[in-house]
Each structure stands twice: as structure tokens, then as C-alpha cells.
Amino acid sequence: MDEARIVEADSLDTLQSVVESHPDADLLFLDLNMPGVSGFSALAYIRNNHESLPTVIVSAMEDSAVIRRAIQHGASGFIPKSSPIATLEHGIRAVLDGEVWVPAGIDLRNGGLDSEEARIAAALSSLTPHQFRVMMMLGEGLLNKQIAFQLGVSEATIKAHVTAILRKMGVNNRTKAVLAVERLRINAPAFLEQESVGDLAAQDSVD
Secondary structure: OOOOOOOOOOOHHHHHHHHHHOOOOOOEEEOOOOOOOOOOHHHHHHHHHOOOOOEEEEEOOOOHHHHHHHHHOOOOEEEEOOOOHHHHHHHHHHHHOOOOEOOOOOOOOOOOOOHHHHHHHHHHHOOOHHHHHHHHHHHOOOOHHHHHHHHOOOHHHHHHHHHHHHHHHOOOOHHHHHHHHHOOOOOOOOOOOHHHHHHHHHHHHHO
């Protein structure tokens, strides 16, 4: 580890770029609260598109249910940020040796992803890198024209991406796509407030 080279990413855009440009990387550390992503979305996407890259979640959260979900979404390890250096080093070495590492006392046999969350994760993983970025921006409530401006492409291009996203997600409008991705949030709500649903539906009608 003394000669390890570290490459940092501080957003979804840079994360995708770093992963694509370093195919021989030995390990990926991922924060579930990285800007531009929603909960386990990035983890599910990375793990299904870069299966050979071990991914370790490093998070301030230490809830056992969150840790189990992370492993079930494909993480090779989960290291709380409060861990001492010795524990961090032990966890890293275990993952590099091909093991799955979680804090002591976490029983990975309890609980599991429900079928709908697993389906949504698989659908997200089928998106292209550009489609995945657009999907995350839809989740932020941005309109097609706003996404087009931020990505520096035409609105027609974004509309084409959205059409492909809806098909792959198995839904017929962006509201349902956003609601589906909500299932992958850390604290996934059982339902959204009616006002929020109404706002999203209104965007469907004007976008």
C-alpha cells in the first residue's frame, strides 16, 4: 500500500470519468452521499458495469440495514468513517484478498433486497453512462432544457435519452422513473408527498 496511487472523484461526472480511464484500478472507495447520485444508484451502476473492480463503501452511516443493502447491491466491503486506521487497513487488505468485509457484529444473512429494488437496480445498470447521468438529473427535478444546458447538448438529445431511459426502466413517464429510483435512496420513503408527485407530473406535461 506504500506505493498506492490515489485518484479522486468528487461528483458523478468525475467518478464515471475516473473509472473509465483507469480500467486496471485495484479498488474503488465510494461515498453513498457523493454529489449527483441517489443512495445506492451509483453503487449498483458501477458494480454491474465494472464487475472486476472491487468497491468499498466508506460512510459515516453505521446502520446494519444500510450495510447489508450495500453488500447486496454488490459492494465488496463497508468501512465506517469512524473506524481507526488499523481497522481501515485490515478492511482494505481483506477486500484486496477477495473477501467481503463488514464491521464486526453485522450479520449479512438477515434481510435482503426486495424484488422491486433489485429490478430497479438492474434497470439502472442497463443505462449508458450518459443516460445514467440524465436519470440522476431527472431525480433532481431538472427539466430537459436545464439538463441540456448543463451537459452542453441539444434538448432533442436529452429527449432521446429520456425516451431510452423510460424504455429500459420499464415505465411510461419520467415521474414513474424518478419514483422508481427513490427506492434506492438510503432512507427510501414508502411514498412521496402528494405535492411532490404532482410537481413531477406537471413536469411530465411540459417537458
